[in-house]
Amino acid sequence: MNASALLPKQQHLDLERFQLLNADLSIFPAVARVFISVLPDWRKEMQRAIVWTDVQAVCDSLHKMKGSCSMMGAEQLALEIAQVEHALLLGDLDRSTPQLLNVLRKIGDMEDEVKVFLANA
Amino acid sequence: MALKVNDDLAADVCGTFYAAKVLGISVATVQGLVEKGELDAWKTKGGHRRISMASLRAYLTKHGSNDSANLLSPNLRVLVVDDDEVALEIIRSSVEKWSLPIDCTYMTSAIEAMLDIGKIKPDVLVSDLNIPKVDGFEFLRKLRSNHDFSSTAFLVITGLTEEEIAARGGVPEGTPVLHKPLDMRWIHGFMSAMIIARSLYRDLPATVRDSFAR
Numbered sequence: 001m002n003a004s005a006l007l008p009k010q011q012h013l014d015l016e017r018f019q020l021l022n023a024d025l026s027i028f029p030a031v032a033r034v035f036i037s038v039l040p041d042w043r044k045e046m047q048r049a050i051v052w053t054d055v056q057a058v059c060d061s062l063h064k065m066k067g068s069c070s071m072m073g074a075e076q077l078a079l080e081i082a083q084v085e086h087a088l089l090l091g092d093l094d095r096s097t098p099q100l101l102n103v104l105r106k107i108g109d110m111e112d113e114v115k116v117f118l119a120n121a
Numbered sequence: 122m123a124l125k126v127n128d129d130l131a132a133d134v135c136g137t138f139y140a141a142k143v144l145g146i147s148v149a150t151v152q153g154l155v156e157k158g159e160l161d162a163w164k165t166k167g168g169h170r171r172i173s174m175a176s177l178r179a180y181l182t183k184h185g186s187n188d189s190a191n192l193l194s195p196n197l198r199v200l201v202v203d204d205d206e207v208a209l210e211i212i213r214s215s216v217e218k219w220s221l222p223i224d225c226t227y228m229t230s231a232i233e234a235m236l237d238i239g240k241i242k243p244d245v246l247v248s249d250l251n252i253p254k255v256d257g258f259e260f261l262r263k264l265r266s267n268h269d270f271s272s273t274a275f276l277v278i279t280g281l282t283e284e285e286i287a288a289r290g291g292v293p294e295g296t297p298v299l300h301k302p303l304d305m306r307w308i309h310g311f312m313s314a315m316i317i318a319r320s321l322y323r324d325l326p327a328t329v330r331d332s333f334a335r
Binding site: 017021022023024026027030031034035037038060063064066067068070071072073075078082 | 204205206207208209210211214215218249251253280301302303304305306309
């Protein structure tokens with residue numbers, strides 16, 4: 001499978017990295033479908049945590065997404081999520097809100113990339 | 122030696138000691154069953170008896186013993202616990218592709234795992250540390266101190282840093298910690314080593330195996 005042909009514009013996903021870690025790119029479509037399927041529930045979980053200003057729950061959700069992103073080969077995004085996670089643990093939700101919104105937007109961008117991949121796969 | 126193990130795995134056979142352990146009888150009685158033709162067996166060039174696992178399973182079925190059936194599976198029993206479904210899917214897809222003799226069970230919560238782990242009796246427990254509702258650290262410590270899981274190998278998979286793990290009390294001594302993103306080639310090597318180790322363990326005399334369990 002030619003990764004670059006399937007995903008012309010890669011902002012977050014690094015399929016070569018994925019291939020290096022897993023020695024097999026053919027498993028990526030199944031993994032991508034799981035990623036897309038869990039996102040709605042993850043967003044609800046995150047929304048609920050923000051509404052309740054439950055910083056620990058926001059961090060737990062971010063931590064889970066950080067793992068998913070890094071496993072998908074989006075390690076730069078995983079790193080940015082980790083930074084927000086740490087900032088939240090040290091400070092408060094209000095002060096970290098711009099960073100949090102930024103990573104949430106990027107997770108949305110990654111979702112689009114994954115959908116493009118699946119449409120072309 | 123490695124060649125012998127591979128041959129045994131491929132041939133689905135075991136030694137007399139393991140057969141005795143599984144059947145809950147003495148080695149002499151196993152030999153008697155072989156003489157009577159109730160178990161299929163043959164001798165290697167080195168004079169060691171090899172018993173067909175299929176005939177052991179058939180014998181157990183015939184005599185209605187279910188308790189030892191779990192021990193008879195030639196496959197490595199692996200339990201994976203992680204609430205990250207993406208990580209679970211990567212492990213699941215990889216295990217399927219590897220074609221190794223592995224029976225893998227996947228769970229997204231430690232509570233679910235705690236309910237069933239006694240039945241699964243995993244040879245290897247692969248667990249995340251940040252799992253919902255149960256402290257993953259406590260989960261591992263409890264299992265490590267439980268005699269029933271003294272021979273279970275633990276492998277931690279986590280997005281936490283070494284510092285974060287240490288700050289939360291660490292994992293049981295000797296537990297390998299693999300940080301996300303997981304290097305599946307490393308896990309493949311680990312599982313292969315565990316399969317070989319299990320096969321070697323299976324062939325040890327019961328007295329030696331018991332000393333490992335203590």
